[in-house]
Amino acid sequence: MAKRQLVLEDGTVFIGEGFGSKRVSTGEVVFNTGMTGYQEVISDPSYCGQIVTMTYPLVGNYGINRDDFETVTPFINGFVVKEASDAPSNFRNEESLDHFLKAHDIPGIQGIDTRKLTKIIRRHGTMKAIISDLEPAAEHLAEKVRNLTMPTDxxxxxxxxxxxxxxxxxxxxxxxxxxxxxxxxxxxxxxxxxxxxxxxxxxxxxxxxxxxxxxxxxxxxxxxxxxxxxxxxxxxxxxxxxxxxxxxxxxxxxxxxxxxxxxxxxxxxxxxxxxxxxxxxxxxxxxxxxxxxxxxxxxxxxxxxxxxxxxxxxxxxxxxxxxxxxxxxxxxxxxxxxxxxxxxxxxxxxxxxxxxxxxxxxxxxx
The missing domain is CATH 3.40.50.880 (Class I glutamine amidotransferase (GATase) domain)
Structure with a gap:
């Protein structure tokens, strides 16, 4: 998997591995503390425009199924996890998390310290962020993110x-x-x-x-x-x-x-x-x-x-x-x-x- 980075508006940088879509994406980075239910989270329209971090360390282990969607089209702008399972196992599983995110053009990043990221958000509040390749430099991306105007529609x-x-x-x-x-x-x-x-x-x-x-x-x-x-x-x-x-x-x-x-x-x-x-x-x-x-x-x-x-x-x-x-x-x-x-x-x-x-x-x- 190619290396990607998550850059926060305060300049904090997390380097990890990309999965899902390869596009560059911005949004508010937030965290969800659920141990299960990632499919419902990804498909919940209330996360529209946000980059969602799952605090539970292993995500995707039971795959994606046809029954647990909360909307037809997901609206999240990115998905951040400690580890994304590439070998889901469940009797309802129909596709992997990676395959689903690719199909819906949602970028993901794994292998970062989600515990540290969550502590930063808890300490400083919700921040704007960007998921991108390692180029351009993080300093340039942080400045770009700081100047972002978040949508209101x-x-x-x-x-x-x-x-x-x-x-x-x-x-x-x-x-x-x-x-x-x-x-x-x-x-x-x-x-x-x-x-x-x-x-x-x-x-x-x-x-x-x-x-x-x-x-x-x-x-x-x-x-x-x-x-x-x-x-x-x-x-x-x-x-x-x-x-x-x-x-x-x-x-x-x-x-x-x-x-x-x-x-x-x-x-x-x-x-x-x-x-x-x-x-x-x-x-x-x-x-x-x-x-x-x-x-x-x-x-x-x-x-x-x-x-x-x-x-x-x-x-x-x-x-x-x-x-x-x-x-x-x-x-x-x-x-x-x-x-x-x-x-x-x-x-x-x-x-x-x-x-x-x-x-x-x-x-x-x-």
Whole structure:
């Protein structure tokens, strides 16, 4: 394998071996602490434009299979590992990690000290980086990376262009696609929902015309403040239709209700992040992937109540509207990869919709 380098904007250089695509690629370098689930990570649209580092030292050992994708087209800009297995072994394996990355033109680099890289990110925060050949010189590349302007259209890049339907006989759900994972669709179809997936910029008027029983705000990449049209849409549907937000959808719901968000130092990415439910005092293990968080202090003068917090850093993990049927969580209850402790939230969403329907029926007959 040819030698390649990973150069950070602060001038730090890691020399390793290239695999996957040979193209030069830039992006924010982030780390994921999951021991498994690299296929779901690579195909998660929330990583759009990022160079993902896996902290677990061996990646690719069970290959790539047809069942564990979270989107059809991966959007990551690079993949960094300590060791990429070239001899995967699993009964579901269909191709190697190297072959998959080549097919999707995603560059990878292995053989570097991912532990050191992770410590740098934890100490200094998320940084811009570049994966390239050994030429040109690292000093030149570091300067180039420092001057990079990061894109702000990741949601537009990952969202569906046109609406489409996943038929079902149950509750009618409009799923607003900000870069949705297939895991969310799987959980809704498991509950026999009739799902209409719409683009990120679908208007409130167009959504209400579909006569949904509930609205799902999905995960997605980037800064929630870069999607003002979604914030306006949420403001117009709140109180009319029950709403459930996940990850970016959670942040957008908070912004729509007058709260604020901020970029985290290095974010949460991985499985088994502990989250405490304030009402029940129960702690759940969750799957997470986000760079931004809702500022807890900003909830004070809104109609949102804090429902869950992260035990590692006390950041906001869940909110619920005090007057309308709407709630959201920062983590991924659909997992993929990760624990399924909070899968019950999809049932809570179904029950909230049915309770809202019953309320309207009673009001109609009163």
């Amino acid at each position: 990741q949601v537009k890049t990952t969202s569906t262009i046109k609406p489409y339907v996943v038929p079902g006989r149950g509750l009618r759900i409009v799923l607003v696609d900000f870069g949705a994972k297939h895991g969310i669709l799987r959980e809704l179809t498991k509950r026999n929902c009739h799902i209409t997936v719409v683009p990120h910029d679908y208007t409130a008027e167009a959504i209400l015309r579909l006569k949904p029983d509930g609205i799902m705000l999905t995960n997605g990449p980037g800064d929630p403040k870069d999607v003002p049209e979604a914030i306006e849409m949420i403001q117009h549907v709140l109180g009319k239709i029950p709403v459930f937000g996940i990850c970016l959808g959670h942040q957008l719901l908070a912004l729509a209700c007058g709260a604020d968000t901020e970029k985290m130092k290095f974010g949460h990415r991985g499985a088994n992040h502990p989250v405490k439910d304030i009402k029940s005092s129960k702690t759940y293990l969750t799957s997470q992937n986000h760079s931004y968080a809702v500022r807890e202090a900003s909830l004070e003068n809104t109609d949102l109540g804090l429902t869950q917090i992260a035990l590692n850093d006390r950041t906001v993990e869940g909110v619920r509207h005090k007057n309308y049927p709407a709630f959201s969580v920062q983590y991924h209850p659909e997992a993929s990869p990760g624990p399924e402790d909070t899968n019950y939230l999809f049932d809570d969403f179904m029950n909230m919709i049915k309770k809202n329907q019953k309320k309207h029926e009673e009001e109609a007959y009163a």
